[in-house]
Amino acid sequence: MNIQAYPEFSPLKLEDGDEFYRALTDKPPLTSELTFTNLYCWRKPYNFKVSRLDGLLVVLSEINSDKKFFEPIGRGDIRSAIVKILKETKGEFIRIGEEVSGLFKDEAGIQIDYDRDNSDYLYAASDLIGLSGRKYDGKRNLIRKFKSAHEYEYLNLDASGIGECLEFEETWCTIKDCGSIKSLDNERQAIREMISNFSHFTLLAGAIRVNGKICAVAIAEKLKPDTLVMHVLKADPDMPGLYQLMCNEFLSRQKRDFAYVNLEQDLGVPGLRRAKESYHYLKLINKYTLRLINT
Template sequence: MTLPEFPNFKEIDLSFKGVIRDHLSAYPLEASEYTFTNLFAFRDAYNFKVSLYKDILMVLKDMEPVSLFCPVGGSGIFNALAEGFTYLRHVTGEPHFERIPESFVKAHLTDNARFILQEERDHFDYIYDARELRELKGRKFHDKKNKANKFRSSYQYEYAALTPDLIGECLEFEHYWCEVRDCGKYPGLEKERCAILKMLRNFNSLDMKGGLIRVDGKVAALTLGEKILPDTMVIHIEKANSDIPGLYQVINQEFLIHEAADCRFVNREQDLGIEGLRNSKMSYNPVKFVRKYKVRQRGEG
């Protein structure tokens, strides 16, 4: 289906998958936001909408603070930025683009006096060596390897690649996980829950891979991811029963062994400024970050 012409926007639905995916494939961005799955799954949480400025994909976050994400396309990027700022000035008092990955900044915005760039540290993606996480070798992974080994020696478990007939079990596990964590009390967990449900209920229509672990015959861990670049798997969701020590380490390792054997890197997304999440992501020894920026026009905001 054809996207509306900028400045008209429509909510993202599955009928837009082909055209959005084609843009993201032709002009790939390394940040975790830029997959159809992510935009579709979080569309309600952030009121994502899309349009085309000429042949450039424009993504609107239509909730306060209203913003545009990185324009996705080839020629005409500066015109798209200019038109985007004009649009934003009519709908918000703080016109800005956000989640702009470093590759786009280097290609288009470095040393450009018209724009002010601000790092968004809470949204940096963590990038890992996939082989290291599959093998967990060496002193820097000693603690992770010990936890995984302890789990394997203590529990009988089964890993399975996610297939449509297993969706029901995964939905039950997600319900259980959210009951334990009381997701309804925490806006961030509630947004994530809604996204997971969309991913699972539309698994057949999305370009995803999934994996689960059963312990005592019940799903106890679940991972959902997809290739964002030819050599990079992005992990959208990773859930495990936290009462079972070592399970998080094992679902991470098993998923990469079985579903990402051909990947060189793993993108485990951002920490959102949550201290515990930041510590956890750092403990897996990232090899680099996908830096992201907020962009304003000079003289505004």
């Protein structure tokens, strides 16, 4: 056990993966943040640190002395752990799922705020694969037009082939000007980490090649036994229909294993919200912020 006991925190390390996977298997998460892949790959922008408290793993994001904690991971007395940390650190818990936030529904002295921008979109896998009915006419038409205009090859990717996607990510970032947009630059860094350390995670990946070049990528993993969480879903923006095809082709190959797909949050970005809503989600995985009320 390399993770320090609370109140000590240490930077999140790749070697911590085994402990996280055990805890996440013991109690599978509902929210997209709580995978070791996400936590490790985003550790630098968020300055993630980890500690152990009464059998639970506690992840802290500390930037300029501002302390934000994620929902404790594993089996244990989560309510007591959250109360203890709130009182001792004066920080706050962010992106907490409904099950845990519900523990504090009638708790005096704790404020609960709904976080719509970070709530996850959950879809029926069968809907995203079948694209049946009038509501998906637009998606089917885009895919049909792409197929009529391009010959393409679908690739199942593993650790030996995933590196080819780095060039695509750099091309995508050039088009989107990631260097001048902090959130996109942070995402680029996280995707590089994901690809460079692919063999250390439990990831599924696929890509589409057009004219000899990778032009679309999907990277995902099991969030819980019946749910796949999509970490990366990107396509060349100059190829209409390719994004929709990448999503459909990738999920079609996972259909035997998962009933639901979590496409993560929209971060309050209007275009991203419209895109996720256009796929007709089954429900939102609501998230909340918990903090002490100053008295």
